[in-house]
Amino acid sequence: MNAAPSASKEEKNAMSSMETPDAELVARVREGDRNAFRKLVERHRERIYRVALGMLRNPDDAMDAVQEVFIRVHGRLTDFKGESAFGTWLVRVTVNYCIDRQRRQKTWDARFVVDNEWEGVSEESPEHQLVNAQIGEALQRALAELGEEHRTAIMLREVNGLAYEEIAEVMGCPKGTVMSRLHHARKKLQVALRPFLEEAGERDLADRAGEGVRRRE
Amino acid sequence: MSVLQRFRAGLLGLGALLVLGVLAPAGDAAAGEPGLRLKVSVIQATKEKAAPDPALAKIQGELQEAFAGYQGFKRLQAEEKLLSSDTPVKLELPNGESAEFKHQGLEKNLHKIRFTLAKSKVNLDLKAPLKKMFYQAGMKHGGGILILAMYLAPVGEPPAPDKPTP
Amino acid sequence: MNDQDQEKLSLFLDGALAPEDAAEVARLVATDPEWKAAHRALKLSGEMMRAPVEQAARSANFDGLWAGIEGRLPAPERAPSLLERLRAFLTPPVLVGLAAAAAAAAYVATRPAPTPAPASPSPGLAATPRIAPAPESALAAAPADASEPVVIEGIESEGSKTVLVSQPVEPGGTTVIWLLDAPDAAGDGAAAPTTDDDPI
Incomplete structure (x- = not known):
């Protein structure tokens, strides 16, 4: 299964710069080695930030989440049995933290899905910008209307590039459930976006999507 | 360089490093006594060698000498408080401890200070001259210990020079 | 497109279809307007979810992160004697x-x-x-x-x-x-x- 570009690049970087395996660092942290924990933080912070950002939709909240997650993780290292990769366990803790936080906030802020600062948008024609804004709004509504589990699954897949197996581990459900959730979420998103594609410059929008795909390759 | 020279260098260096705010006279100063500022740098010392903290460059030598078993020094906080005999001033430390300082008057040109570490239930009564650096150390923090580098200066004293006295 | 087709398209986007199924979906996306529109919509939604996160992540500043974390960690269990x-x-x-x-x-x-x-x-x-x-x-x-x-x-x-x-x-x-x-x-x-x- 393909991984999204950002994640695979990150993972490659992490692997290439990885001097000490996560498991060894975890063992050292358990023995009270603060520097080992710092290495883990520095190694995984960007990925955790992206996961938190995808779910919380606010850069400040996401940075808070990164801090909170690592503090929680430090306190719960005894819970980490090593059955999954440390990075996957970390994402699981992050997702749970973000879901808790979203529940406390009661609403899901989808404004971050698309904004006018998106690189390249400002260089587009006014028509393109209008279409993007309309699609962005439709996407926001569709994501906000998704259930928490479906939204989490689609964000982990589309934004963070997690594989089905990883999403299953993170969400604590079978792989088949993940596939089903993704299918359900995509169906809703597709229904929400199709009218815009059909009514407002399908060809140009399709080209944009195609460019995006090529950029990732 | 003699110990005295090193001390002077460190003292002046710390003075340059600490935040110098414009503080209105209050407490003792308002009562006609000279106002008194307490400057505190909160430093984390670890046994692992670490890159020198630029914020501590001027007192690195003194720290290494006074805390010979530690190789890493990092400044976590720099505070400046106006001491008063009316109410203790409080300083929250990164390990959750709370340090309090209260000016208790002047005796033979030495300033009497009540220094309290609330959670540790320790009170110290000390007398210190102006511009004399002294340290409190030993509280655990972050895999090392905390060092409080403290010294007293009169209100209105100009900032210490940037470079230590040779 | 029925529900089964939608699911197949979802798997196609994730690269999770068997080669022969993937080839069939690719053919449909290229030739069938309905498949084409659905495919484009899903591609675009993914892009639009991802782009702001990528952009914000690029400008993220982690400078104070460790200090913030370390300041809240408990003291090590075994301190130097x-x-x-x-x-x-x-x-x-x-x-x-x-x-x-x-x-x-x-x-x-x-x-x-x-x-x-x-x-x-x-x-x-x-x-x-x-x-x-x-x-x-x-x-x-x-x-x-x-x-x-x-x-x-x-x-x-x-x-x-x-x-x-x-x-x-x-x-x-x-x-x-x-x-x-x-x-x-x-x-x-x-x-x-x-x-x-x-x-x-």
Whole structure:
């Protein structure tokens, strides 16, 4: 299964710069080695930030989440049995933290899905910008209307590039459930976006999507 | 360089490093006594060698000498408080401890200070001259210990020079 | 497109279809307008979810992150023992003064309330290079000169901490007020030395 570009690049970087395996660092942290924990933080912070950002939709909240997650993780290292990769366990803790936080906030802020600062948008024609804004709004509504589990699954897949197996581990459900959730979420998103594609410059929008795909390759 | 020279260098260096705010006279100063500022740098010392903290460059030598078993020094906080005999001033430390300082008057040109570490239930009564650096150390923090580098200066004293006295 | 087609398209986007199924979906996406539109919509939604996150992540600043985390971590379970800290602090020439220092530590730890100290240090303690029992040794009337030591007048320690004061012998030396954990039942720091390396 393909991984999204950002994640695979990150993972490659992490692997290439990885001097000490996560498991060894975890063992050292358990023995009270603060520097080992710092290495883990520095190694995984960007990925955790992206996961938190995808779910919380606010850069400040996401940075808070990164801090909170690592503090929680430090306190719960005894819970980490090593059955999954440390990075996957970390994402699981992050997702749970973000879901808790979203529940406390009661609403899901989808404004971050698309904004006018998106690189390249400002260089587009006014028509393109209008279409993007309309699609962005439709996407926001569709994501906000998704259930928490479906939204989490689609964000982990589309934004963070997690594989089905990883999403299953993170969400604590079978792989088949993940596939089903993704299918359900995509169906809703597709229904929400199709009218815009059909009514407002399908060809140009399709080209944009195609460019995006090529950029990732 | 003699110990005295090193001390002077460190003292002046710390003075340059600490935040110098414009503080209105209050407490003792308002009562006609000279106002008194307490400057505190909160430093984390670890046994692992670490890159020198630029914020501590001027007192690195003194720290290494006074805390010979530690190789890493990092400044976590720099505070400046106006001491008063009316109410203790409080300083929250990164390990959750709370340090309090209260000016208790002047005796033979030495300033009497009540220094309290609330959670540790320790009170110290000390007398210190102006511009004399002294340290409190030993509280655990972050895999090392905390060092409080403290010294007293009169209100209105100009900032210490940037470079230590040779 | 029926529901099964939608699911197939979802798997196609994730690269999770078998090669022959993937080839069939690719053909449909290229030739069937309905498949084409659905495919484009899903591609675009993914892009639009991802782009702002990528952009924000690129400008994320993690400079203060570790300090924020470390400041809230609990202290390590096993801190350096009293002996370890004393070993770290002391240098070989100080060994001669260790007995006096230990006596000072015991004195200040058990002292119930601030007590005025004698007017002058004892000659023996004054000869101690770096550690001296401060309450007694430091009380000579000091002029307000920065080269004079800080005077510790009294120490109250109601908790489990031991206070040990290191006073300078040389003018301009450094005064350090050590706050150490009291020796515990396991003998951490309090037990008599058992190795040749122990300074006490």
